[in-house]
Amino acid sequence: MIPKMSQPTASADSVAAPVPDDLELVRRAKEDDMRAYDELIRRYQQRIYGTVYNMTSNHEDTNDLVQETFIKAHRALKSFKGDSSFFTWIYRIAVNKTINFLKQRKNRSGGMSLNDLDFNAEDDPELVALVSENTPHRDVRLAELQEKLNEALLKLSEQHRLVVTLHDIQGMAHDEIAKIMDCNAGTVRSRLFYARQQLQAHLSDYLK
Amino acid sequence: MQEEGQNFDHLRRVLALKRHESPPPRYFNELPGRILARLEKEPPPTFWTRLRHAFLDRPLVATGTGVAVGCAALGGLAFALLQDTSSGGGVNIAGQTSISPDDMESHDAGGLPTGITPFLAPVLATNDASAGEALFRSFQQDIVPVVAPMPSR
Numbered sequence: 258m259i260p261k262m263s264q265p266t267a268s269a270d271s272v273a274a275p276v277p278d279d280l281e282l283v284r285r286a287k288e289d290d291m292r293a294y295d296e297l298i299r300r301y302q303q304r305i306y307g308t309v310y311n312m313t314s315n316h317e318d319t320n321d322l323v324q325e326t327f328i329k330a331h332r333a334l335k336s337f338k339g340d341s342s343f344f345t346w347i348y349r350i351a352v353n354k355t356i357n358f359l360k361q362r363k364n365r366s367g368g369m370s371l372n373d374l375d376f377n378a379e380d381d382p383e384l385v386a387l388v389s390e391n392t393p394h395r396d397v398r399l400a401e402l403q404e405k406l407n408e409a410l411l412k413l414s415e416q417h418r419l420v421v422t423l424h425d426i427q428g429m430a431h432d433e434i435a436k437i438m439d440c441n442a443g444t445v446r447s448r449l450f451y452a453r454q455q456l457q458a459h460l461s462d463y464l465k
Numbered sequence: 466m467q468e469e470g471q472n473f474d475h476l477r478r479v480l481a482l483k484r485h486e487s488p489p490p491r492y493f494n495e496l497p498g499r500i501l502a503r504l505e506k507e508p509p510p511t512f513w514t515r516l517r518h519a520f521l522d523r524p525l526v527a528t529g530t531g532v533a534v535g536c537a538a539l540g541g542l543a544f545a546l547l548q549d550t551s552s553g554g555g556v557n558i559a560g561q562t563s564i565s566p567d568d569m570e571s572h573d574a575g576g577l578p579t580g581i582t583p584f585l586a587p588v589l590a591t592n593d594a595s596a597g598e599a600l601f602r603s604f605q606q607d608i609v610p611v612v613a614p615m616p617s618r
């Protein structure tokens with residue numbers, strides 16, 4: 258087989274195998290191909306983790322919920338018909354699990370367990386400007402802002418927190434969010450508007 | 466509900482902070498392995514587990530099955546009661562008793578009272594006859610004063 262690359266040193270062995278799409282991986286995972294399911298996990302684990310973590314503000318709970326999401330998804334693979342994308346399907350599982358967990362957690366005392374900010378945060382010019390200029394105390398550290406932000410998010414209802422997470426933090430489009438939340442895009446927009454108003458009120462000291 | 470009058474730029478910049486919150490290093494390298502290890506440790510689902518999941522995945526099927534089972538149970542009960550009233554014995558569920566003290570006293574060859582409605586007989590038959598008889602006699606003591614005709618004075 259002649260490789261398509263033009264470099265003369267390229268050999269047939271170095272031709273990259275085509276990357277299987279999600280449906281192909283799901284088909285193989287349904288036949289108990291665990292390597293296919295491993296690939297699916299690797300494709301979506303960060304985004305699923307991000308959504309769940311921003312909903313719970315607790316790393317330990319997030320760790321459990323993410324694992325249970327993928328385990329439940331594996332059990333339910335046979336029922337996945339391909340009507341939606343695998344991404345939307347597994348997101349729905351994660352969101353439903355998280356919301357059910359949060360409703361139960363309301364009856365127990367569940368605190369925050371925040372992840373550390375990565376090294377990029379202090380170099381983010383927008384964040385640096387925000388903290389140093391727009392706060393009443395110029396020496397407010399990012400960690401304090403992080404805590405206040407998470408507290409404000411936890412004051413929102415689960416549905417409002419979810420739209421802020423998916424749109425403002427994870428950058429999803431309204432239509433995509435509507436499919437995950439099983440509502441229409443107008444509902445997503447109105448929830449987002451209300452959530453932003455609430456957050457702005459809770460964080461007014463930091464947004465001047 | 467228009468966003469034009471509201472400026473959420475500052476809020477969006479603050480929310481960007483959340484993108485920098487990361488789990489411990491190598492967390493995502495190890496997570497798939499942990500998930501697959503849990504999947505491999507899971508025992509294969511039993512018949513009842515699969516049935517339960519099938520019902521949970523298909524609520525319409527679960528509802529239909531429940532309705533069918535309920536109708537079958539009600540139908541069986543109605544049929545048993547109809548049979549009982551048409552044979553002239555037993556207690557009419559409308560409250561009009563047709564049991565006479567004589568019926569309460571008679572017993573079949575197995576020691577079971579013949580006045581007992583047919584659907585109760587198999588229950589009693591599975592027990593020791595003496596236990597069934599003792600149960601019936603205690604029932605008789607409780608019920609006869611209510612259902613027996615008032616003695617004339």
